[in-house]
Amino acid sequence: MTGAGCLSKLLILKVVSSVMAAAFFCAAIVLAWLRFSPVTVADGWQYEVLQENLHRITSLARMPDGRLLATLSAKQRASQPGSGQLIQLDTMNGRYEVLVDKLYKPDGLMPYSGGVVVTQEYTDQPVLWWRDGQVTPIVMLVKPESIVATASGRWLIVEDAMHGRLIEIDPRDYRETVLYQGFEAGEGICIGKNQRVFVVDNKRRDLFEFADGKMNAIAGGLNGPGFLRCTDKGIWITEDVTNNGRLLFYDYQQLHVVARHLHSPPSVLENGEDDVLVAEQGRSRLLRISRKKI
Numbered sequence: 001m002t003g004a005g006c007l008s009k010l011l012i013l014k015v016v017s018s019v020m021a022a023a024f025f026c027a028a029i030v031l032a033w034l035r036f037s038p039v040t041v042a043d044g045w046q047y048e049v050l051q052e053n054l055h056r057i058t059s060l061a062r063m064p065d066g067r068l069l070a071t072l073s074a075k076q077r078a079s080q081p082g083s084g085q086l087i088q089l090d091t092m093n094g095r096y097e098v099l100v101d102k103l104y105k106p107d108g109l110m111p112y113s114g115g116v117v118v119t120q121e122y123t124d125q126p127v128l129w130w131r132d133g134q135v136t137p138i139v140m141l142v143k144p145e146s147i148v149a150t151a152s153g154r155w156l157i158v159e160d161a162m163h164g165r166l167i168e169i170d171p172r173d174y175r176e177t178v179l180y181q182g183f184e185a186g187e188g189i190c191i192g193k194n195q196r197v198f199v200v201d202n203k204r205r206d207l208f209e210f211a212d213g214k215m216n217a218i219a220g221g222l223n224g225p226g227f228l229r230c231t232d233k234g235i236w237i238t239e240d241v242t243n244n245g246r247l248l249f250y251d252y253q254q255l256h257v258v259a260r261h262l263h264s265p266p267s268v269l270e271n272g273e274d275d276v277l278v279a280e281q282g283r284s285r286l287l288r289i290s291r292k293k294i
Contacts, residue, residue, distance in 0.1 A: 039280075041259045044292055050091045050277070051286045057279040059109035060269040060286075061116055069099070069116060070279065070286070071106035081105070086118060086130060091286065100130055107266075108147035108157065112171070119144035121160055139174050141167065146189045146227065158186035158199060166199065166210065180210060187240070190230035193252075198235055200225035207237065207250060219255055222248075227267045229276075236276060238265040247278060247289060259289055 041047050056073040063069060068089045084103030087096040100118070108119035115131025117138070126137035127144055145160045155169040156179075164183035167176050184203035191197055197210040202224055206217035226240025234251040245262035248255050263282025271277045274291035 037261045039259055039261050039287070041289060042257060045258055045289060046292050047259065047287050047289045049285055050288050051089060051094055051096075053094075053284060054089075054096070054279075054286060055284050056281055057266075057284060057286060058107055058281060059267045060277055060279055061109040061111055062269060063111055063116075068277075069109065070096075071103070071109055071118065073105050073107075073281075081122065084120075086116070089286070099133075100128075100135055103128075107145050107160075110147045110149060110155070112149070117147055117155070119147055119157065121145055127157070139169060139176065141165075145187055148189055148191050150191060151195055156189055156191070156197065158189045159183060160185050160187060160202070180213060180215065182215075187226045188228035188237070190228040190235060192230035192235060193232060198228055198230060200228055200237065202226060202240065207235070207255075219250055221255065226265070229268050229270065231270060236268045236270075238262070238268050238278070240264055240266050240281075242282060245282075247276075262287075 039047055054072060058071045058073045061069045070087050070089055072085045072087060074083045082102050082104055084106045085098050086100035086103065086106060087098055089096050104120045104122035104125040106118050107121040110117045115129060118128045118130060121143045127139050127141060129136045129138055141157060141159055143160045145158045147155055147157045149155055153171065155171060157167045157169065159165050162184060163181060164186040165178050166180040168179050169176055183201050185201055187202045188200045199208045199210050199215065205220055205222045207219040207222065208215040209218050222239060224239050224241045225237055227238045229236040234249050237248040237250060239245040242264055245265045246257055247259040247262060247265060247268065248257055262280055265278050265280050267279045269277045271288060276289050278287040278289055280287055
C-alpha cells in the first residue's frame, strides 16, 4: 500500500472516530438532561414533593380510616430480593413506620377487610393479606402485579409475565378462574364506570378494555404504561419509564398529558377532586399533583 493510501485510511479513521465521539457526547448530554430535568405539569396544574427518601417506592393505598400505606420494593436503591417493605406514611413529618418486612418486590396493594392485600412480583412468592400485624399467605401466582376488587367482591389480578394471565379470585375460598391469557408484561388494571375493566401491558402502547374474554384497544400512544386508577370521570395512567415517564388522564374519550419527566412512576392514588398522589420510584419520593384553584 502506498503512503498516500495509508494517509487516506488514517484520515477516514480519524473522521469516523470524531463522529462517534461526538455522537456519544450528544447522547450523554441528552441522557443527563432527561435524568436531571425537573417534572413539568400541564397548564392549570401544579406539583409538590410530599415526602422523600422512600427508596424504590412502588404502590399506594388509602385505608378507610385515612391512613396512607405504601410499598418499598427494596430498603436501598439497589434492589435485593427479600428486602421489600409495607409501610405507613407520615407525610407531615417525613417519616414512615414499617408494618411488614422481608417482602419480595411488593407491587399491587389493595385495602381488604381491615387490612391490605399485597402482591409480590417475584418467583415462588405468595400473594399476602396483612391485617392487625398478621401476615397470611393466600395464593401462588406467576409474578402478580396490580390487583382490584369487583363490585361483587372478587379480585382481579394481572400477571407480569410472558403469556401472563388475568385471574379472578374468590376471596371466600381463594379459588382461581383464568379470564384471559396472553400478556407480554401485564401491569395495570382498574374497574371504571359500569364495572368496565381496563388493562395495560408494559410492552404494548395501548389502553385496553377487557370484555367478553377479549382485550380491545381503546386508546394508543402510550410508552411503557405501568399503572391504572379508575375514577368516575376517567382513568389515571402512569408510564413506568426511567427518564421521561408521563402521568396521563383518559376521560373515556381522549388522553390528556398532565405531567412529564417523571422518573419511573409506578402508581397513582386519588387524593381528592383533580388531586392525586404519585409514587416516583426513580427519585425515591412521593409527589402531589393537583389542579390549581381559580
